[in-house]
Amino acid sequence: xxxxTQNPRYLITVTGKKLTVxxxxxMNHEYMSWYRQDPGLGLRQIYYSMxxxxxxxxxxxxxxxxxxxxxxxxxxxxxSPSPNQTSLYFCASSPGQVGSYGYTFGSGTRxxxx
Amino acid sequence: AQTVTQSQxxxxxxEAETVTLSCTxxxxxxxxxLFWYKQPPSRQMILVxxxxxxxxxxxxxxxxSVNFQKAAKxxxxxxxxxxxxxxxxxxxxxxxxxxxxxxKLTFGGGTRVLVKP
Numbered sequence: 001x002x003x004x005t006q007n008p009r010y011l012i013t014v015t016g017k018k019l020t021v022x023x024x025x026x027m028n029h030e031y032m033s034w035y036r037q038d039p040g041l042g043l044r045q046i047y048y049s050m051x052x053x054x055x056x057x058x059x060x061x062x063x064x065x066x067x068x069x070x071x072x073x074x075x076x077x078x079x080s081p082s083p084n085q086t087s088l089y090f091c092a093s094s095p096g097q098v099g100s101y102g103y104t105f106g107s108g109t110r111x112x113x114x
Numbered sequence: 115a116q117t118v119t120q121s122q123x124x125x126x127x128x129e130a131e132t133v134t135l136s137c138t139x140x141x142x143x144x145x146x147x148l149f150w151y152k153q154p155p156s157r158q159m160i161l162v163x164x165x166x167x168x169x170x171x172x173x174x175x176x177x178x179s180v181n182f183q184k185a186a187k188x189x190x191x192x193x194x195x196x197x198x199x200x201x202x203x204x205x206x207x208x209x210x211x212x213x214x215x216x217x218k219l220t221f222g223g224g225t226r227v228l229v230k231p
Contacts (some may be wrong), residue, residue, distance in 0.1 A: 029115075031217045040207055042118070042221035050217075057216065090159065094217060102149055102161035103219060 002027045006091050006106030013081055013113055021076045021109050022075065023091030030095065031106070032074040033058070037088040037108075046089075049074055081113040116141045120210050120222035127196045128230050134181075135191045135225045137206030145187040145211035148182065148189045149219070162204070164187065167211075193227070201229040 004025045013019050025032065033048040035058075035102060045058030049068040063085055065077040074093075088110050092103040117140045127133035139148070150162040165173045165182050172180050177197075181190045193200055206222040 033217070033219075035219075035221075040123070040223045042120075042223045043207075043219070044221070046219050048218065066169040092159075092219075101158075102151075102164055105159035108159075114126065 002104065004091055004093050004106040005106050006089075006109050008109060009107065010110045011112070013111070015082055015113055016041075016080050018026065019078050019081060019111075021089060021091075021111070023074045023076065023106055024072050025074075025091075025093040025104070027093060027104065028071065029093035030071070032068065032091065032093045033103075034064070034074070034076050035090045036060065037090065043090065046076070067104065078111075081111075083113045085111065086113050087111060116143075116208050116220045117207075118206055118220050118222035120204075120206055120225050120226045123223075124226045124228065126228045126230060127193070129196055129198060131192045131196055133165070133196055133227060135193075135204055135227070137189045137191070137222055138190065139187050139206075139208050139220075139222075141187065141208065143210060147209040147211070148180075149209065150178070150180070150189075150191045151193060151205045151207060151221075152200075152202045152223075153205065156197075158207075160222040163191065196227075197230050198229050198231060201227055203227075204208075 034046040035043040037043045047066040049055045091106040094101045094103045138180045146167045148165045152160045163175045177194045203224045
């Protein structure tokens with residue numbers, strides 16, 4: 001089954017404790033991206049990657065890191081989480097070429113930072 | 115930068131009736147894509163319908179259809195014969211045409227649809 005797999009689904013952590021949210025896709029997509037969802041703001045892009053070793057900032061990158069060492073994986077790293085990073089996070093992927101492709105989204109990670 | 119606005123935080127519809135969700139966007143580009151996504155309580159993001167800006171014909175997918183007004187920069191979603199399973203948050207999204215844009219989706223704030231039995 002074609003899918004984007006995110007883990008964990010829920011995570012509660014304390015301020016300052018480094019964490020990683022994993023994302024993996026099995027569709028050989030070039031493009032992967034991380035979004036955060038907050039009430040009234042919709043989804044906002046954090047980081048994206050056009051291919052292996054190619055990453056760039058989205059609209060809200062502060063406090064986050066990413067890496068793309070393999071085509072299928074795109075982990076999101078919070079080096080020192082803060083309460084304002086409490087949110088619902090989505091990983092998404094799509095084919096790299098231009099087209100009217102929608103995205104395939106992961107099932108989301110609900111992160112709470114206390 | 116592009117912006118997407120959904121002016122209705124919440125809409126309520128009777129089962130079997132029709133509801134229309136509004137979406138407006140701001141862009142200086144002439145070619146782009148527009149999408150509606152559904153997010154049920156499971157949190158999964160589900161693509162409902164897509165529209166290419168160069169196509170004048172409005173997209174339809176079963177009970178879902180759009181009214182795309184390019185000059186007005188409006189992209190509304192109509193849900194006909196509403197069903198209980200249509201209850202969800204709906205997001206309008208914009209995507210630029212070019213690869214240089216990074217394939218980014220710009221989302222509106224969402225509209226919650228409630229379906230009354």
